[in-house]
Amino acid sequence: MARNFGIGTRDLAEAGRQFLSRGVAQKNLSFASSATVSARWRQFAAYAKSHGVGSLTTVTPDLVRAYGRELSAKVAAGKMSAAYAHNLVSATNTVMRATPAPWQPVQAVADCGIGRRSFVRTMAPAGLDPERFAVARSALLAAQNARGAALAGLARHLGLRSKEAALLNAKRALQEAERHGHVTITLGTKGGQSRTVPITSPHQVTALREAGQVQGAHHNLIPQNMSLRQWQKPLGQIRNTIRDVTGKGLHDLRAAYACERYRQLTGHDAPVVAGRMVASRAADYAARLRIGEELGHHRVDVVSSYVGGRA
Incomplete structure (x- = not known):
C-alpha cells in the first residue's frame, strides 16, 4: 500500500x-x-x-x-x-x-480515560496577560508575519473569530469606529448574522489601524492573490505561533476580550479570573448578555466558556 x-x-x-x-x-x-x-x-x-x-x-x-x-x-x-x-x-x-481505509473511531472517555468535557471555562485566558500577548505578537512579527500579528490584535481587542478578522475591511472599520464608536461585523460571521462591537478602549483603535496598514490597498487581511481556501495554511501557521507562546490558540484571544469586557461592565474580574463570581447575579447576567451579543452568540450560557461559570 x-x-x-x-x-x-x-x-x-x-x-x-x-x-x-x-x-x-x-x-x-x-x-x-x-x-x-x-x-x-x-x-x-x-x-x-x-x-x-x-x-x-x-x-x-x-x-x-x-x-x-x-x-x-x-x-x-x-x-x-x-x-x-x-x-x-x-x-x-x-x-x-x-482516508480510504476503514476506521474505528477512538472514544476520548471510554478508550482514553479523558474526563467528560465541560463547557464552563476553568482557566483564565492566556491572552489576558498583556506581556504574553505582546510576546506572541512579537514572535509573529519576528517571523515576518505582520498579517498574523494584525489578525491576533483584532481577535484580542475586538473579540473577532479568525475568519471575521481575516475578512474585515479594517480601514473602513476604523472610520466607523472613529465616527460612530462601534464597528459592524458582517463578513465571516456564523449564520451570516451581523453584529456591532463597541469601541471602549484605545487598544481597539490601534488594532484596527495596524490591520489597515497591513491590509494596504486591498479590502481585507487575506493576500490579494490568495483565496479563502488557500488562506487556511498560513492561518494554521499563525495559530501554531500563538499557541507556542501562550499555550492557547486564536480562540483563547476571544476569551481574553470577553473577560476584559466583563470587568468593564461589572467592575469585577470575570469568575474564571477571580476564582469565583464577585459581581451581583443581576450585574453578572447583564454582562453575559451583552458579551454574548458582542461575540456573536445568542445564548447567555455559551458565555460561560469564555468567562467562567456563575456558581
Missing part, C-alpha cells in the same frame, strides 16, 4: 491536511473546520512521529488510544482542559475517517 494512501506527500501532518482539503472540496467539511482540525492533527502527527509512525497507513487505533491516554494525564495535571483533549482526539478521528 502506498505511503499516506498515495495522497502525494510523505509528510504525515501534510497528508492529513490534504485529506481534509478533499473533504472541503466534497462539501463534507467547511474551510474553517478544516483549518482547525488540521492544526490539531499536527499535534498527533508529531506524537506519531516520535513513536516511529510516519504514515497514515500505519496509524492504528491503539496508537491513538495511547495518545489519548497521554492527553488524559495532561488534563489530570491541570496542563490541558478536558474539552481541548476531546477536540484533539476528535481531530485524529476526523482525519482517519477521511
Whole structure:
C-alpha cells in the first residue's frame, strides 16, 4: 500500500491536511473546520512521529488510544482542559475517517480515560496577560508575519473569530469606529448574522489601524492573490505561533476580550479570573448578555466558556 494512501506527500501532518482539503472540496467539511482540525492533527502527527509512525497507513487505533491516554494525564495535571483533549482526539478521528481505509473511531472517555468535557471555562485566558500577548505578537512579527500579528490584535481587542478578522475591511472599520464608536461585523460571521462591537478602549483603535496598514490597498487581511481556501495554511501557521507562546490558540484571544469586557461592565474580574463570581447575579447576567451579543452568540450560557461559570 502506498505511503499516506498515495495522497502525494510523505509528510504525515501534510497528508492529513490534504485529506481534509478533499473533504472541503466534497462539501463534507467547511474551510474553517478544516483549518482547525488540521492544526490539531499536527499535534498527533508529531506524537506519531516520535513513536516511529510516519504514515497514515500505519496509524492504528491503539496508537491513538495511547495518545489519548497521554492527553488524559495532561488534563489530570491541570496542563490541558478536558474539552481541548476531546477536540484533539476528535481531530485524529476526523482525519482517519477521511482516508480510504476503514476506521474505528477512538472514544476520548471510554478508550482514553479523558474526563467528560465541560463547557464552563476553568482557566483564565492566556491572552489576558498583556506581556504574553505582546510576546506572541512579537514572535509573529519576528517571523515576518505582520498579517498574523494584525489578525491576533483584532481577535484580542475586538473579540473577532479568525475568519471575521481575516475578512474585515479594517480601514473602513476604523472610520466607523472613529465616527460612530462601534464597528459592524458582517463578513465571516456564523449564520451570516451581523453584529456591532463597541469601541471602549484605545487598544481597539490601534488594532484596527495596524490591520489597515497591513491590509494596504486591498479590502481585507487575506493576500490579494490568495483565496479563502488557500488562506487556511498560513492561518494554521499563525495559530501554531500563538499557541507556542501562550499555550492557547486564536480562540483563547476571544476569551481574553470577553473577560476584559466583563470587568468593564461589572467592575469585577470575570469568575474564571477571580476564582469565583464577585459581581451581583443581576450585574453578572447583564454582562453575559451583552458579551454574548458582542461575540456573536445568542445564548447567555455559551458565555460561560469564555468567562467562567456563575456558581
